[in-house]
Amino acid sequence: MTTAEEFAPAKVNLTLHVTGQRADGYHLLDSLVVFAGHQDRLTARPSRYLTIDVSGPFAAGVPCDDRNLVLRAAHVLRARHGVQVGAALHLEKNLPHAAGIGSGSSDAAAALRLLARVWNVPLPDSNDPLVLALGADVPVCLRAPAPTQMTGIGETLTDVPPLPSCAMVMVNPQVALPTGRVFAEMHSKTNPAMPPVPSGMNFRDFAAWLSQQRNDMQPAAAGIAPEIIAVLSRLRKTPGVEFAGMSGSGSTCVALVADMDRAVSIAGAIQVSEMRWWVAPAPLLT
Numbered sequence: 001m002t003t004a005e006e007f008a009p010a011k012v013n014l015t016l017h018v019t020g021q022r023a024d025g026y027h028l029l030d031s032l033v034v035f036a037g038h039q040d041r042l043t044a045r046p047s048r049y050l051t052i053d054v055s056g057p058f059a060a061g062v063p064c065d066d067r068n069l070v071l072r073a074a075h076v077l078r079a080r081h082g083v084q085v086g087a088a089l090h091l092e093k094n095l096p097h098a099a100g101i102g103s104g105s106s107d108a109a110a111a112l113r114l115l116a117r118v119w120n121v122p123l124p125d126s127n128d129p130l131v132l133a134l135g136a137d138v139p140v141c142l143r144a145p146a147p148t149q150m151t152g153i154g155e156t157l158t159d160v161p162p163l164p165s166c167a168m169v170m171v172n173p174q175v176a177l178p179t180g181r182v183f184a185e186m187h188s189k190t191n192p193a194m195p196p197v198p199s200g201m202n203f204r205d206f207a208a209w210l211s212q213q214r215n216d217m218q219p220a221a222a223g224i225a226p227e228i229i230a231v232l233s234r235l236r237k238t239p240g241v242e243f244a245g246m247s248g249s250g251s252t253c254v255a256l257v258a259d260m261d262r263a264v265s266i267a268g269a270i271q272v273s274e275m276r277w278w279v280a281p282a283p284l285l286t
Contacts, residue, residue, distance in 0.1 A: 010036040012034050013100070017029065017213070031151075036282040040092060046118075058103075069107060070108055077130075098176035099172050105141045108138050162199075165259075169270070172278040173225070174276055174277060182224065185221075185223060240257050
């Protein structure tokens with residue numbers, strides 16, 4: 001019996017400009033998406049049936065039936081190609097839920113990558129309607145670890161110039177924020193788009209450019225979960241942090257630092273003083 005594995009890295013929205021809302025209710029976004037080297041792990045063993053079980057620090061509450069996005073992705077891929085076998089899937093859940101870092105979407109994208117290899121079938125493109133139907137963040141997660149500009153409702157993905165090497169500290173105050181509720185609380189849903197990502201930036205240039213951008217969901221998220229304000233304040237006062245912002249719809253906040261040594265040191269200090277927060281240092285993947 002052989003076991004194959006795939007990783008599902010945290011998806012981080014370093015910017016999130018909400019530029020409009022379609023008649024069908026979907027919001028239009030303009031976002032710089034990157035991926036962090038802290039991730040869920042998905043494995044597959046041969047099986048007649050398609051099943052999943054879950055372990056890890058955030059396994060609680062993850063369904064093991066067809067509500068699970070990993071299983072939904074697997075069923076869709078199997079049906080498209082008429083695959084006659086299944087797979088025994090195991091998800092090691094290291095990323096928090098409803099945290100603005102796309103953990104479920106990244107898991108689904110990892111399932112597509114993994115099972116395309118295991119079943120020897122073509123991997124769908126990120127612009128395939130099958131992928132978008134799984135969720136707005138699944139197409140960009142399928143491109144991981146490549147930094148990407150994501151526009152539209154998540155279906156338009158564009159390469160960006162190479163980003164400088166750096167690291168991050170992800171901090172979540174252990175408050176779940178459903179995306180739908182944050183969108184509902186937003187006051188303005190028609191805002192300016194993100195300017196093009198400049199090329200040739202060093203780390204400090206990159207941090208300075210990010211500081212001029214926005215996460216248009218942050219005010220609404222902070223109104224629902226004031227803990228976000230405390231996290232951002234702590235990060236911005238920390239020596240070595242060049243930029244700090246909220247990822248996605250929250251409540252995970254991300255600080256950018258020059259290297260992993262600083263990220264580990266800062267994460268350790270925060271975790272000691274805030275034992276209830278989830279804190280994870282990670283490299284920015286490129």
